[in-house]
Amino acid sequence: MSYSRNFICSINSVKIQATSNQRPRHYMCMQVSMDLQTESLRSMEGLLKCSAVNYVPLTPISFLERAANAFRGRTSIIDGTSVKYNWEETYDRCIKLASALFELGISRGDMVATLARNVYAMQELHFAVPMAGAVICTLNTRHDSAMLSVLLKHSETKVIFVDQHLLQLAQGALDILANEKVTPPLLVVISESENSYPTIVNSNSYEYESLLESGNSEFSIRWPTSEFDPISVNYTSGTTSRPKGVVYSHRGAYLNTIATFLLHEMSSWPVYLWTVPTFHCNGWCLTWGLAALGGTSICLRQVYPKNIFENIAEHKVTHMSGAPTVLNMLVNSPVNDRKPLPHSVNIMTGGSPPPPQIISKMEELGFRVHHLYGLTETYGPGTYCLWRPEWDSLPPNEKYKLKARQGVQHLCSEAVDVMDPLTIEKVPEDGKTIGEIMFRGNTVMSGYLKDEEATKEAFKGGWFHSGDLAVKHPDGYIEVKDRLKDIVISGGENISTVEVERVLYSHPAIFETAVVARPDNHWGQTPCAFVKLKDGSNASDQEIINFCRDNLPHYMAPRTVIFQDLPKTSTGKIQKFILREKARALGSLC
Structure with a gap:
């Protein structure tokens, strides 16, 4: 050839x-x-x-063309026992899929959506859709049909690729659009495996492999005319009345891809286990990054400890990612579900500040934890806790507290700082003064789709406003204290729910916890802790309150403890807005 x-x-x-x-x-x-x-x-x-x-123009789809030449015969994707491709095959498949989209009438700038778990097709679509000149919109698999219909309408999606197991959910959304006299997008169903073909719903539906095979392997890639051209849209969780679609550019995706695999300490030919959803910030940009390094994607459709340990052992996984809840799940997994790690496995965590205790237990299991911080609007990772060799000799408690910080900006970001949101001036680097984390640079979103007002508000003062409150330490490292909307103001004192949660996680009976504000007639607000206990453990609410009072100033200790399972997003983040509503519904404590 x-x-x-x-x-x-x-x-x-x-x-x-x-x-x-x-x-x-x-x-x-x-x-x-x-x-x-x-x-x-x-x-x-x-x-x-x-x-x-x-x-x-810089674009991450160029990584795939290089991979086909540099890493030809190396394995690119493994999905179960039936799907295994090398980089040359993946390139050819993506070319044909891009061609098939072109033949369906997809034009430059059109939206192509996905609704799928971590399946092989999601890896291919991240290249094939922009190679066709289109924009990929990866939808959250936990949305209901009503929300999906809103997002499909808002994005003006022309084609949607749907995991076979989510077909009923997608069909419900398409039916809603049809009832509203809105032309629904064409439907492409992704089979359970390459050799398992689902029943096609109607004449406007296609099967993934059949559609791909109809493509032309001589198709010419439709490269971006400008590196500021959009490559993807990622919707943040929001209301049906005003969805916020975060637009990524080819340039931003290219640069954040490089930044992400650098901070993950990836070298050539990593083996990456997909425990973070590929629809979330385009898999933290690693859907593209693995092509740059000739890595292997191990697709994991069900994220359970047993599945994770088995895949690490079988495929000699070197890297993976996940929210702190995934780490918590691993350290509390039954011993029978675990397998010895073949080597140290690098795991990136972000989404909420991980308790130092969880980091410590993960490293006891043989994982090496890399802590990062970012938002959908920053293409995922925006900062990371750059480890300094001189910290190795510190006592364990100090070491893991340092590792739990959000750290410094990554290589491809122009600036990340803690600022006074009113004056847009830097706060003192004293580890005490609270300000808002703000970003500037190529790896900040292009804006919110069809929402100029929200974009201007987010970029006020020449910085992107994260909404996260933090301090900056004398060594220049950032430490998140809370979301602006999560801070508890009690008797004029600002209480960081993150600090309260760290103490709660150190209680031997607590599996998961989240702290929110409860109304209080005297203090204004007081901390309310929602707690899930470990299997077989017992603890009363007063015992937990007393434990916090022994380890925190009394005003910071929860005055209410509620035992229940915690609601989460599909990426593992605890949905505090639901808990805030429950705490408000309890009424005032006094």
């Missing part, structure tokens, strides 16, 4: 031709007419900015 590529650049009738070992059949020869007076770099004579030679 031949791998060559010709570029032709026309500059004032001078023909410049360059070749390299790339695949020409998926590139159209580029004829570029350029005006030297506008394109040359005027600070130095003889320099030229030419899109065919030395300046092309």
Whole structure:
């Protein structure tokens, strides 16, 4: 098979031709007419900015083309026992799928949605959709049909790819759109496996493998015309009245992909277990990043401790990711569900501050925890706790408290700081003064889809406002104290629910906990702790309150403890807004 590529650049009738070992059949020869007076770099004579030679838009889909050449025969995807591809095969499949989307009438900038778990098709769609010139919109699998219909309508989705197990959910959303006289998107059903074909719903439906095979392997990739072109839309959790679609650019996705695998300390050929949902921030950008490193994606459809340990042992997994609830699930898993790790496994965690106790127990199991922080609006990871060698000699308690901090900005971000939200000035680096975490740089979203007002509000003062409250320590490291909406104000004192939760997690009977504000006629608000106990453990509410009073200032200790399972998002985050509503419904304590 031949791998060559010709570029032709026309500059004032001078023909410049360059070749390299790339695949020409998926590139159209580029004829570029350029005006030297506008394109040359005027600070130095003889320099030229030419899109065919030395300046092309940054895009993470370029990682796949390189992977097909550099890592050809290396395994790219493993999904169960029936799906296994190498990088050359993955590239060819993505080209054909992009071609099939083009034949369905998908135009540049059209929205193509997904509703799927961590299946092999999600890896392919992250390349194939933008290769067709379209924008990928990965929908949360825990939405109900009503919410899905709102998002499909808001995004004007033209095609939706649906996991076979979520077909009834998707069909409910399409029926709602039809009843509202809105043209529903075309439906493509992703089979349980490559050799298992579902029943097609109607004439506007397709089966994933059949559609892919109909594509043309000679299709020319529709590269972005500008690196600011949108590559994906990720919806934040919100209300049906005003969904917020976070728009990522090709440039931002490219840079945050590099930043993510660097902070995850990935080198060539990592084996990555998909425990973080691929629909969440495009898998923290690692859907694209594994192609850059020739890595192997191990698809995990059901995230249980037994499945995780078995896959690590079988596939010699080197890296994985997950919210602190996933870590908590692993450290509290039954001994019979565990298998010895073949080597130290790097795990990235983020989404909420992990308790130091959980980090300690994870590392006792053989995992190496990397703590990061970010938001959907920052393409996922925005900061990480850069570990310093001199900390290795510290006592365990001090060491894990340091590792639980959110750290410093990653390599591809221009600036991350803790600012006064009113003056937009930096707070003192004293570890005490609370401000709001703000971001600036290429890895901040392009904006909210169809919501200029919300975008302007988020970018007020020339920074992206996270809504997270934090302090900055003298060593420059950031530590999150709370969400702006989660802080408890009791008798004029600000109580960090994160600090209360850290103490609660140190109680031997507590499995999971979350703290919110409860109304109080005297103090205004007091902490209310929702607690799930470990199996076989017992503890009374007064015992837990007394435990907190022994380890915290009395005003910070919860005055209410409620025992129940904690509501979570599909990414493992505890849904505090539900708990806040329950605490408000309890009424005032006094």
